[in-house]
Amino acid sequence: MGGTIVVVDDEQAITDLIEIYLKNENYNVAKFDNGQDALDYIEREKVNLAILDIMLPDLNGFTVCQRIREKYHFPVIMLTAKDEETDKITGLTLGADDYITKPFRPLEMVARVKAQLRRYTKYRSMSESSEGMISCSGLRMNVETHECWLNEEALSLTPTEFSILRMLCEHKGRVVSSEQLFHAIWGNEYYNKNNNTITVHIRHLREKMKDSVEHPKWIRTIWGVGYKIET
Incomplete structure (x- = not known):
């Protein structure tokens, strides 16, 4: 399938774990521990999907999602704390396509990434052929x-x-x-x-x-x- 996925989380253990599983599926992974560096990268490179933690040291994940939606349509998945319903709703309201609750199962995360990319690819192909x-x-x-x-x-x-x-x-x-x-x-x-x-x-x-x-x-x-x- 391939493609570049941006992962933003200030916990290196989480970004490393996500990277291992996504690379096993032949995705290119760009890891960042803060929102601004991720946004700068998105401006320079072609990105297929972003996974954003909410709690970041500079811009929070909601702000990063908002900035992405000002220019880009690729899927965004938010990482939310367990049982924080408000965070899930806020993320979806600001333009996120899905959310994953921490702690998460890596294989479920991979499945959700694939599902979002399939949806986006189908959406684009329908748009192009219609x-x-x-x-x-x-x-x-x-x-x-x-x-x-x-x-x-x-x-x-x-x-x-x-x-x-x-x-x-x-x-x-x-x-x-x-x-x-x-x-x-x-x-x-x-x-x-x-x-x-x-x-x-x-x-x-x-x-x-x-x-x-x-x-x-x-x-x-x-x-x-x-x-x-x-x-």
Whole structure:
């Protein structure tokens, strides 16, 4: 598969462990113990994915994620402390695609990296091969340029948000379950009933679209089932 993965953590034992397992899968690994050096490297080199710890000596992982999302669409995975739900939600809200809870199992980490890279590669190939625009209830989505407009006003979406909104538009008028969205976008086995990843991304989409749960103009929650966009 290959590709370059940036790993940012001030604990050398963790970056060394991640490096060993990723190199075994033929990835190139660039390790950093602070956020600014990682950002400088990303400016210079082609990067396929970043793994960011939240607690760093200079910029925290949230800030690094925000800076990355200002320019780049490659997947970002956050390393979070055990049971820190707020950190997970914050990371997803700022544009992260997934999170791994410390302490983690190295093989699960590798599986999540592969899943994110598969999703991103699939997303790019779909964008490159697709023609025309998707139009849906005041939304226009250009799958080739990753641009989206709502009532002619540009929306800045992460790749995951774009993928979710695209799937809802392609199934307009029909309910899409959280499980369907999760598997279509990530394509791995880590979904469970308590997984709030989709919920967080939907909430962030609503914020960007100035939509509401109580009186939705675009994304409706069908309680206990999933989400849909009306025709």
